[in-house]
Amino acid sequence: MPSASVSPEIKSDVDQVLETIIYLYTESRRITKELARRADLTGPQLTVVKILEQIGDLSLSELSERIRAQNSTVTGIIDRMEREGLVVRERSKEDRRVVYIRLTPKGRKLAEEIPVEPMEIFRNALQCLSANETRELLKILGKVARHVREAVRAEGAASARGG
Amino acid sequence: MPSASVSPEIKSDVDQVLETIIYLYTESRRITKELARRADLTGPQLTVVKILEQIGDLSLSELSERIRAQNSTVTGIIDRMEREGLVVRERSKEDRRVVYIRLTPKGRKLAEEIPVEPMEIFRNALQCLSANETRELLKILGKVARHVREAVRAEGAASARGG
DNA sequence: GAGAAATATTTCGCACGCTAAATAATGCCG
DNA sequence: CGGCATTATTTAGCGTGCGAAATATTTCTC
Known part of the structure; x- marks a missing residue:
């Protein structure tokens, strides 16, 4: 996580804004990760589980777009989640290139057990x-x-x- | 990079703020990475080179703190930079637990060739x-x-x- | 001054995250 | 119909990024 605040002593307003944005962003990731850890998940896995719970089945590409990651990255995440029995891959009947990702009952149950949305704390803070x-x-x-x-x-x- | 904007259609002000912060953060990383690529460096490597150029030798811990990463992460980054001949490790004489990271002439030359600070674009935008x-x-x-x-x-x- | 607690770094194992290339299936155009 | 560009996903290779444990050295304490 490169941030390069080169002179941390005398900080301009501009640098403080930068600093705060970086703090807020990294903190939001940390929180997601912490929430996930309680359910034996990783941050991205929690994000995927919650998205699939709320939207339903998605193709790998659609999922990648949602979580702002490359397809190749998401392939790996789904591999590991499939290994854990949280999701299954299902080839589309209409277009056999497409793979749909679907929550298993186990995955769904787990999603339900995590009531807090990943960004909740962050969102609450903004609502203050x-x-x-x-x-x-x-x-x-x-x-x-x-x-x-x-x-x-x-x-x-x-x-x-x-x- | 988990961001989990679950309903992208109707966005509240709060969600738009979130979205913008995420945009600004990821963009600043992308810019660092792009700048680095031109000098055959990675993002974190560029950050390290620029910090060492401006501050001088730093212990591994001090460097970790600067770039907000764990020591174990920075150890890896320095390993690769040392392999490329950009930095050297030097054990402190006073406290032999401490390792100082120092730019080599090659590393310094490279730092000088990249005039723009990693966060420059971001900082300029804020100065508008x-x-x-x-x-x-x-x-x-x-x-x-x-x-x-x-x-x-x-x-x-x-x-x-x-x- | 010897053993214990603290500190600095490294090692290990795992999970992203990216790009480029490979693979597979679809659509298009003559 | 046959090839050819396009699209969806996976594979391969590399560089972070983290936490926990291992290692080395220093400091503290009795």
């Missing part, structure tokens, strides 16, 4: 803000994200020219 | 905000972080009682 604050936060963060997106595009163009 | 917006952002994010910390403490206490 007033509606105004939330809107303001969203507005400002949105602006930052927009600038990052632009910079990324510019960066991409520069390197395409040979950066 | 007005001073007021930055303060406001910091204030609100700080509040969120405080609530998360409290929730985490409460959570910890609950599980200690047998959660």
